[in-house]
Structure formats: C-alpha cells, structure tokens
C-alpha cells in the first residue's frame with residue numbers, strides 16, 4: 001500500500017537524466033502490461049504502443065520538435081523567453097527508446113458504453129494507460145519524458161499511423177542517472193506547483209473546505 005504512494009510522489013518527467021542504456025525486454029514487457037491494464041471507457045482499450053528505437057526516425061522527430069519549440073519560443077518575450085531558452089523539453093536521442101501511444105476512437109464503436117455523452121472519454125482512457133506506464137517505469141527505476149511539441153499529422157506520417165488514429169504522446173523511456181525531487185519547470189522558476197488545498201472545493205466550486213487557509217481559495221486561471 002505505501003509503495004504505490006512512494007512511486008507516485010517519486011515519479012518525474014525526465015528530459016536530461018537518461019543514460020541511454022538498453023532496457024531489458026522483460027522489464028519493458030512489465031511496463032507495457034501495466035499500461036495495458038488501465039481502465040477504459042466501455043472496455044474499448046483504445047490505445048496502441050509503437051516502440052521506436054531507430055536512430056533516423058528519432059533524429060527526424062527531434063528536428064521536428066526543435067522547430068515546434070522555436071514556434072513556441074517566438075510567442076515569448078523578455079525574461080520569459082530567456083528562461084525558456086534554458087529549459088530542456090525532450091530527451092529523444094538520449095533515452096533508450098520511445099513509446100508512442102495512440103488513440104483509436106473507432107475501437108468498439110459505435111455503441112461505446114459510457115462515451116455517448118462525453119466523446120473525450122476515449123482520450124481519457126489513453127491518458128490512464130500512459131499514467132500506468134509512467135508509474136510502472138518509475139517503480140522499475142526508469143524514467144519517462146512526455147514530449148508534446150509536435151504536429152499530430154507529422155508524427156502520424158513519420159510512423160505510418162493510419163487515418164483516424166491519433167498520436168497522443170511520444171514517451172521517452174529508459175534508465176536514468178537519478179530522478180529529481182522537484183519538477184524541472186519548478187526548478188527553473190517557470191511555474192510552481194499549487195497546494196492541494198487550492199484544488200479542493202467543498203460541495204460547490206469556490207467553496208473552501210473548513211480549515212483551509214484563506215490563500216488556498218481557488219481563483220480563476222489557477
């Protein structure tokens with residue numbers, strides 16, 4: 001029981017700490033099996049996992065991510081722009097392999113039990129598989145880095161993903177030198193984590209639970 005909490009709080013998004021050592025096949029199998037055990041709307045299991053080891057493919061993707069990074073950087077000004085320049089947003093080449101997770105909305109359709117009112121429920125399911133993968137990798141002392149600086153059509157073409165199936169995440173995976181104790185974005189001063197009390201509402205939005213400090217009240221935009 002306590003181990004799951006320890007893993008949850010030790011998990012980090014990894015960019016700069018990958019060692020590039022190979023991943024043992026049986027460990028990869030356990031991590032993917034954990035992802036595949038996730039809950040899914042209507043038991044659709046709408047995810048697939050593409051394992052990318054090829055250096056040319058990873059290099060092509062890294063170049064694309066770099067362009068996307070530039071596009072985002074161009075929207076920033078002053079101190080924010082300088083700060084972003086110092087933040088690493090991917091470990092594509094340094095990691096041991098990539099797991100690209102996709103979403104197939106047609107799986108189990110049309111009568112997906114539980115998705116008739118909320119189309120996004122399929123996507124939520126894929127994100128739960130990703131979180132299972134992330135936690136399992138952490139339990140195995142590996143690191144995971146989620147890369148989302150990409151155009152979906154570009155990644156679909158790069159990996160031959162059929163029309164209608166969406167890439168949801170490029171996950172860098174592999175052994176790491178260590179896991180930081182605080183998120184990179186916090187360490188670099190980009191953004192701080194919110195206190196839990198600011199995220200908890202009592203009965204209705206904006207109602208502070210009894211005993212919560214006054215500055216914990218949720219505000220718009222936080």
Ligand SMILES: Cc1cc2nc3c(=O)[nH]c(=O)nc-3n(C[C@H](O)[C@H](O)[C@H](O)COP(=O)(O)O)c2cc1C
Nearest residue numbers: 011012013015088089090146147148149183184185
């Ligand atoms: C949907 C999603 C997309 C993300 N995309 C990126 C990314 O492109 N590059 C990056 O460096 N981190 C990315 N991250 C990692 C977040 O920056 C990270 O989770 C957050 O700063 C908190 O840090 P922690 O995961 O170490 O707790 C992404 C995370 C999520 C959930």
